Amino acid sequence: MGQKIPVSIQRCASYEPDQVQDALNKALAPLGGISSFVSPGDRVLLKPNLLSARPPEAAVTTHPEVVRAVALEVQAAGGTALLGDSPGAESLNRVLKRCGIMEVVRETGIEVLPFRTPEPMPVPEGGVYKSFLLASEAASCDAIINLPKFKTHGMMTMTLAVKNMFGAVVGAAKAGWHLQVREPALFGDMLLDIWRTLAPALNIMDGITAMEGNGPGSGDPLDLGLLMASPSSLAMDCVAGAIAGVDPGRHPVLYRAMMRSLRGSELSHVEVLGEAIRDVKRVFVLPVSASRVDFRLPAWLKGRMKRSLNCFPVLDAGKCTTCGQCAQICPVNAITLHNSSRGGGDVDRDLCISCFCCQEVCPERAIAIVPGGLLRVLRRANLA
Ligand code: SF4
Ligand code: SF4
Incomplete structure (x- = not known):
């Protein structure tokens, strides 16, 4: 193992602009500051999490003040700040307006770069996959933050x-990947290879208000008060998992990265700077559907017991506005909505592949996830 990978953890109590800027400077200082990653004249792509059109306080998207602080740093280093993504269910403009980032874009002069053009990109050596169709807009920049x-x-x-780099898969192609790669561990391999292909130069994690429970769209905001920075996404995830108290056996990306011996997949590969993990640790409530990745049954048995061993979405008629976003994003057309006066809808559990894209995009938090009967029993016995 070569040099350890730095992951910097700073406390940040609120989204007050001065506090965020101060925490960002402190997080970047031990990494050599922003000029270690941005040179004058560079076109630098900022890639926030823009899952869906929700207000900043819902903690679904990267907070606008984090985007502002990073954009100002890039500009101060002589770079041009651009911002891009490809939300799965809505237009980029709508998401940017609702999550408050559009205002920051106008005030700071960030250039918006929607991801529209898929381009074949080879995966670096050592990949499980050979190539991906990813947004050419992302690859055209000098650096990705x-x-x-x-x-x-x-x-x-x-x-x-x-x-977060899965956002470089353009639009509806994301649903195609869910259809093609249904096992979380295999999906983890795919995410790792997309990240390795795009290789962001720097990662800055908004953990000031995090989300626990039924994330990424319907969980509960959690005041974690942390801003993190690292040149390695994987090392950052490894540290974040430890902060959140998540066993790597329940975290498919980390689990597969460890199995593949990728650098940054274990705490022994990392140098934690700033706050110590033990001082900021906060055990997260995990989603109902978080199963052990290393829990395996023979495929033939699992196939027969699918309904009983998987988790499935259930639509709450009381909260549902029948907007249709869940049915639209479902890669296998498993959702049939009721009429608007009745609300809610039915999920065909024989078709459902438990990707939970429906829950991700539901703007009303109207989709609960429930485990099947046998899974409940196995969990009570701590076996799944
Ligand atoms: S469950 Fe949510 S996403 Fe689906 S139709 Fe109802 S409100 Fe819309
Ligand atoms: S119903 Fe929801 S969880 Fe099931 S396949 Fe469709 S989008 Fe995925």
Whole structure:
């Protein structure tokens, strides 16, 4: 093992602009400051988490003040700040307006760069995959600064820095990947290879208000009060998982990274700077659907017992406005909505692949996830 990878942890009590800027400077100082990552004249892409059009206080998207602080740093270093993503269910403009980032874009002069053009990109040596179709807009920049949000995730347990780069898969192609890669561990491999292909130069995690419970769209905001910085998304995720008290056996990205011996996948590869993990640790409530990745049954048995061993979405008719976003994003058309006066809808559990994209995009937090009967029993016995 070569040199350890630095992951810097700073406390930040609120989104007050001065506090965020101060925490960012302190987090970057031991990494050599922003000029270690941005040279004068560089076009620098900021890649926040822009999952869906929700207000900043919902903690679904990267907070606008984190985007502002990073953009100002990039500009002060002589770079041009651009901002791009490809939200799965809504237009980039709508998401930017609702989550408060559009105002920051106008005030700071950030250039918006929607991800629209898929381009084949080879995966670096050592990948499980050979190539991906990813946004050419992302690859055209001189450097990427990844701005993930610290959240739980129904399918992948946590969504942190590595998973945030999945946004470079353009639009509806994301649903195609869910259809193609249904096992969380295999999905973890795919996310790791996308991250390795795009290789962001710097990662700054918004953990000031994090999300626990049924993330990434329907969980509960959690005042964690942390801003983190690292040149490695994977090392950052490793530290974030330890802060949140998540066993790597329940975190498919980290689990697969460890199995593949990727650098940054274990705490022994990391040098933690600033706050110590033990001083900021906060055990997160995990999504109902967070299963052990290393829990395996033979495929034939699992197939027969699918209904009983998986988790499934249930629509709450009382909260549902029948907006249709869940049915639209479902890669297998498993959702049939009721009429607007009745509300809610039915999920065909034979079709459902438990990707939880429906829950991610629901603007009303109207989708609960429930475990099947046998899974409940296995969990009570701490076996799954
Ligand atoms: S469950 Fe949510 S996303 Fe689906 S139709 Fe109802 S409100 Fe819309
Ligand atoms: S119903 Fe929801 S969880 Fe099931 S496949 Fe469709 S989007 Fe995924």
